[in-house]
Amino acid sequence: MASAALAALLLAGPQVSLPPPPADPAPPAASPAKPAATDESAIVVTARPEVPQDPAQAINLKSYEVVSAVDDAVIGPVAKGYEKGLPSPVRSGLRNFLRNLTEPVNFVNYMLQLKPGKAVETAGRFAINSTLGVGGLGDVAKTRTFKLPYRENGFANTLGYYGIGPGPYMFLPLIGPTTLRDLVGWGLDKSFLPGLAGAPFSKPAYALSSGTIKSLNDRVDFDAKLKEFRASDDPYVAEREYYLALRRAQIEALHGRGVLAEGAKAPPGPH
Secondary structure (H helix, E strand, O other): OHHHHHHHHHHOOOOEEEOOOOOOOOOOOOOOOOOHHHOOOOEEEOOOOOOOOOOOHHHHHHHHHHHHHHHHHHHHHHHHHHHHHOOHHHHHHHHHHHHHOOHHHHHHHHHHOOOHHHHHHHHHHHHHHHHOOOOOOOOHHHOOOOOOOOOOOOHHHHHHHOOOOOOOEEEEOOOEEEEHHHHHHHHHHHHHHHHHHOOOOOOHHHHHHHHHHHHHHHHHHOHHHHHHHHOOOOHHHHHHHHHHHHHHHHHHHHOOOOOOOOOOOOOOOOO
């Protein structure tokens, strides 16, 4: 399916009908020929429709195909092995630990969004889980005693909150679906803790190991959704529309509007 779509994309252009030539040229006074659409032997060439939010669709599609092939051959099987080989409590502990390290970013962005209540709750989560949760390995803050759920936030959300549009859609290796705004925000999120705390968070070894663990956890969590995309008529478009709709909903939720306003959990991705 993907190769056929790519071939159609490379042909790029409006829908064109190419009927076979007539046996004899029609004289000038003759009645006009029948429309090409009535000829059953016509060849119709179509292309995936272009959309304003995806101006680099051809490049994104090629990137999507390469990433999907690598995922099928390597990433997916490795993630399955990680899920089966590592006990669930260990995977949960690693997830909680890495999530706890994002709380300073969440706190700063709630403050930037003028939401001091959520910022204080985020700071409380960080303090509780860093101490009672043994460095964040346990999410003690979400228990009945404290009732402080994890709320993901970031600089891309803050940019969107203040009306900065998403910009062009991109599908990038190692990152996946994103937009220009989200890519800038993602870079700020990733540089915040290393810039604030320095070593060991500024070391390449930490970035590589933490990024690998997070990617494997995200791949495990997102497996069902990926299968849903790939079962659709156009997996590339299905994933793109899902991502863009999700990001719109997340920005709306910051204003207290939309389906995520009550704090539904967002799937993995660069937020």
